[in-house]
Amino acid sequence: MMNFIRISARNLLRNKLRTTLTVLGASVAIIAFVMLRTVLSAWSTAADFAAKDRIATRHKVSFVITMPKNYVDQIRAVPGVKSATYAIWFGGKNPKKPEQFFATMAFDAPSMLEVFDELVLAPDQQQAFLADKQGAIIGDVLARQLGLKVGDRFTLQGSIYPGDWPLNITGIYTATKKSIDRSSMFFHYSYVNDSLPPDRQDQIGWIASRIDDPGRGPAISAAIDQMFDVKDIQTTTMSERAMNLSFMGMISSLLKALDVISIIILFIMMMILGNTIAMGVRERTREYGVLRAIGFPPASIAWFVVGEAAVTGIVSGIVGLALSFPIVELGLGRLLEENMGAWFPYFRIDPKTYVMGMGLALVLALAASIVPARNAFRLQVTDALRRLA
Amino acid sequence: MSTESPIVSLKEIRKTFFRGKEPITVLDGLSLEIPAGSFEALMGPSGSGKSTLLNLIAGLDRPTSGSAMVAGANIGKMSDGDLAKFRSGNIGFIFQAYNLLPVLTAQENVELPLLLHGLSSAERKKRAQTALRVVGLEDRSHHYPRQLSGGQEQRVAIARAIVNDPTIIVADEPTGDLDRKSADEILNLMDRLNKEFKKTILMVTHDPAAAERATVTRKLDKGQLR
Numbered sequence: 001m002m003n004f005i006r007i008s009a010r011n012l013l014r015n016k017l018r019t020t021l022t023v024l025g026a027s028v029a030i031i032a033f034v035m036l037r038t039v040l041s042a043w044s045t046a047a048d049f050a051a052k053d054r055i056a057t058r059h060k061v062s063f064v065i066t067m068p069k070n071y072v073d074q075i076r077a078v079p080g081v082k083s084a085t086y087a088i089w090f091g092g093k094n095p096k097k098p099e100q101f102f103a104t105m106a107f108d109a110p111s112m113l114e115v116f117d118e119l120v121l122a123p124d125q126q127q128a129f130l131a132d133k134q135g136a137i138i139g140d141v142l143a144r145q146l147g148l149k150v151g152d153r154f155t156l157q158g159s160i161y162p163g164d165w166p167l168n169i170t171g172i173y174t175a176t177k178k179s180i181d182r183s184s185m186f187f188h189y190s191y192v193n194d195s196l197p198p199d200r201q202d203q204i205g206w207i208a209s210r211i212d213d214p215g216r217g218p219a220i221s222a223a224i225d226q227m228f229d230v231k232d233i234q235t236t237t238m239s240e241r242a243m244n245l246s247f248m249g250m251i252s253s254l255l256k257a258l259d260v261i262s263i264i265i266l267f268i269m270m271m272i273l274g275n276t277i278a279m280g281v282r283e284r285t286r287e288y289g290v291l292r293a294i295g296f297p298p299a300s301i302a303w304f305v306v307g308e309a310a311v312t313g314i315v316s317g318i319v320g321l322a323l324s325f326p327i328v329e330l331g332l333g334r335l336l337e338e339n340m341g342a343w344f345p346y347f348r349i350d351p352k353t354y355v356m357g358m359g360l361a362l363v364l365a366l367a368a369s370i371v372p373a374r375n376a377f378r379l380q381v382t383d384a385l386r387r388l389a
Numbered sequence: 390m391s392t393e394s395p396i397v398s399l400k401e402i403r404k405t406f407f408r409g410k411e412p413i414t415v416l417d418g419l420s421l422e423i424p425a426g427s428f429e430a431l432m433g434p435s436g437s438g439k440s441t442l443l444n445l446i447a448g449l450d451r452p453t454s455g456s457a458m459v460a461g462a463n464i465g466k467m468s469d470g471d472l473a474k475f476r477s478g479n480i481g482f483i484f485q486a487y488n489l490l491p492v493l494t495a496q497e498n499v500e501l502p503l504l505l506h507g508l509s510s511a512e513r514k515k516r517a518q519t520a521l522r523v524v525g526l527e528d529r530s531h532h533y534p535r536q537l538s539g540g541q542e543q544r545v546a547i548a549r550a551i552v553n554d555p556t557i558i559v560a561d562e563p564t565g566d567l568d569r570k571s572a573d574e575i576l577n578l579m580d581r582l583n584k585e586f587k588k589t590i591l592m593v594t595h596d597p598a599a600a601e602r603a604t605v606t607r608k609l610d611k612g613q614l615r
Contacts, residue, residue: 010492290488293449294502294549295477297470381449385484 004300008307011280012315022276023316026365029269030320030357034349035328036262037357040255041350042336049178049346050240052214054115055221057207060234063246064089066203067233069193072108074227075207080220084209085111088189092156092165094146102142103184104156106192109135115210118177125150125171133191135170139182141337143172156185161192178346179240208240266364273316274368277309281372288376289384302377306369313365317358324349324357396557396589397423397446402455404441404612415441416452417612425556428583428590430603437609439593440561446591447480447559448472460556477505481550481588485562487542489534495521495545496530502553520548523586524578540571547578551588558582560592564599576602 012019057075059065072086085108092104109130113119121129121137128150129135138148148154148169156165167187175182193201211220221237228235238246281288288301333347404416415438423429423446433439444450445457448464449472457465460479467475489498499517508516521527524544534542543563550558560579564572580602582588592603600606608615 007490007492014492286488287490290482290484290490291501292473293447293476293482295473295480295505297473300505382444385444385449 004303005307005311008304009311011284011304011308012311015280018276018279019312022272022312023319025272026269026312026316026361027320027323029265029272030317030361031324031327032265033262033269033360034321034324034353034357035332036258036265037353038328038333038347038349039344040258040262041353042344042347043255044245045178045346045350047241047244050244051118051177051179052239052241053211053217054240055209055211055217055224055237056240056243057209057221057224057235057237058205058243060225060236063206063243066205067207067235069202069204071228071235072204072207075209075224078209078220078223078227080211080213080216080223082210082212083111083114084207085115086189086204086207087112088192088203088205089160090156090158090187090192091160092158092185095155095157095164098157100145102145103181105184105186106189107186108189109186112186112208115208116180118175119173119180120176121171121173125173128170132168132170133188134166134168136167136185136187137171137173138169138185139180140172140174141183142185143169145183148172161196165191206243266360269316269361270364270368273309273312273365274371276312277305277369278372278375280308281305281376285379285384288379289381292379292381293385298377298379301379302373305373305376306366309365309369309373310362313362314358316365317361320361321354321357394425395422396425396460397421397591398456398458399445399452400456402442402445402452402457404438404445404450405453415612416445418455419612419614421607421614423589423591425589426583426587427605428580428603429592429605429607430600431591431593431607431609432595432597432600433609438612439609442609443559443561443591443593446557447482448476477502477553479556481553481555481558483543483546483550483558483560483563485565487534487539487546487566489542489545489549491534494531494533495526495537495548498534498545499548499552502549506553516552517548520552521545523551523582524548538571539567540574543567543571543575544578547575547582551582551586555588557589557591560590560594562594562596563592564594564596569598572596572599 057071059067066088069086072084075081076084087105087107090104090106094100113121113126125137129137136154143149146154150169150172152169154167154169156167158165211217217239224237225235291301292298328349336344336347399419399421402416402419403414405412405414407413419442431439431442441450445452446459448459448467452465455465456463462475464472464475490501493501496514496517499520500513503513503516518527518530521530524547526541526544526548529537529541537545563579564575567575576599579590579592583590592599594600
């Protein structure tokens with residue numbers, strides 16, 4: 001059946017090279033958009049994976065300022081708190097590859113395994129870890145990256161706590177939930193603490209507490225903070241999700257920049273489409289003149305242009321999203337999950353991004369057609385036909 | 390000349406264009422009556438106003454002043470939308486360069502004007518086939534313009550011009566791009582449309598041989614009929 005859309009679609013095939021390049025150009029913009037949106041959603045997803053029944057307590061001013069270790073005992077006594085553990089951010093590096101990032105944290109090992117029970121460690125490895133002060137457990141992803149296995153010795157180079165820190169790899173953990181990053185390294189708080197000068201000892205970065213009722217999280221958090229209000233060092237207690245988000249707050253400028261870049265990319269796509277559509281309209285002026293002459297009203301001519309833009313937008317959207325899946329999920333996603341699991345534990349395209357990508361491809365194509373469609377609408381028949389000569 | 394009542398009646402038509410701020414009067418107080426069913430040729434040198442006059446009669450443009458009645462409608466006062474409707478129902482166009490849409494087949498090109506009339510696909514196809522039969526190209530209905538000769542393309546254009554059974558056919562140099570043989574075929578076809586199908590035809594031409602086929606030849610010079 002011949003209709004306006006069919007004619008519009010056929011018009012697109014007139015200049016196959018130009019249409020192909022336009023669709024590819026717009027598709028690349030869609031891929032870039034999907035990639036950036038996935039980075040943003042992956043970051044927020046990491047926060048969403050947080051356990052609902054876990055709260056975190058840190059120094060009221062910032063999580064980079066330490067608190068007294070004895071706070072944990074007081075928190076354990078707060079009604080509703082089932083268990084609590086504490087840790088410091090060690091900030092260690094692999095001396096052979098200092099540019100490689102992975103999280104290194106010193107925990108109170110026995111309580112950590114209780115509070116983070118989604119961490120899976122073989123019983124013998126768990127036993128070995130608890131028994132060895134220099135013992136360390138690493139996620140399976142990190143183990144692959146570093147080429148480490150149980151029984152290996154690994155020296156960590158400290159930055160916050162300078163010096164070489166030899167560790168025995170006593171276990172390789174996995175996780176039952178995404179709330180545990182499988183590219184981290186955990187070792188004993190006591191190992192670090194005992195090596196520090198007395199004035200730096202018994203300080204901790206944060207306390208993670210398991211609570212009996214996730215619904216009471218805000219009340220328990222308030223009770224904890226109230227308890228320390230009268231002390232020299234006050235605390236801020238929040239859900240694990242909020243804690244993760246506050247980490248992300250440090251990179252909020254980067255996230256905003258990515259957000260802006262994703263919008264800029266779409267505008268570039270709109271300009272590519274607008275240029276192609278405008279060229280098509282210019283080339284077909286005489287045909288539009290003929291259509292007007294045989295009785296097509298100005299609005300119909302504008303609809304031809306809009307239809308052409310819509311078809312281009314839809315095709316670009318489909319091609320862009322179809323290519324996004326293998327590139328983002330199977331290629332980049334795997335790479336990021338393997339190598340930057342701390343930041344991207346789950347790098348997958350959100351279904352909403354697909355919908356948004358498709359919708360934006362169509363909407364922007366239509367927006368790009370506004371000016372050419374308006375010009376086609378305003379075309380004077382006699383002027384258009386005069387271009388016949 | 391036919392004794393039918395005039396299907397085109399122009400009185401004191403004046404058409405002025407502006408080149409920048411400079412007014413250029415192309416038609417200057419022109420009056421003209423064309424009886425229904427006639428086949429008229431309009432000749433004149435370049436710039437004499439032939440195409441402008443044809444455009445006014447076809448409802449593609451409006452006069453600056455004067456009265457223009459075509460097929461019973463005062464087209465000088467119509468809006469763009471009304472003029473489009475008027476053209477769709479009353480005027481068939483034949484252009485020098487055929488102006489078929491290259492992405493459509495012969496049949497689809499002929500169907501184009503019928504898209505405006507809300508006909509079913511089957512009805513459009515039937516009417517397009519009929520029009521193509523009249524011009525002798527029924528067997529080429531699925532060919533694209535690039536697969537047709539110039540003469541055949543012009544015949545498809547004529548089929549497109551007659552498919553909605555217009556009152557008037559306006560032809561602007563219909564044989565201008567054709568060799569003599571093809572031109573004669575087109576003129577024979579127009580002659581047939583006039584005599585057999587009683588179509589009023591107004592043709593602008595530079596070709597004396599084409600003008601000879603018309604029943605009336607009018608000469609235009611400097612915006613005036615001579």
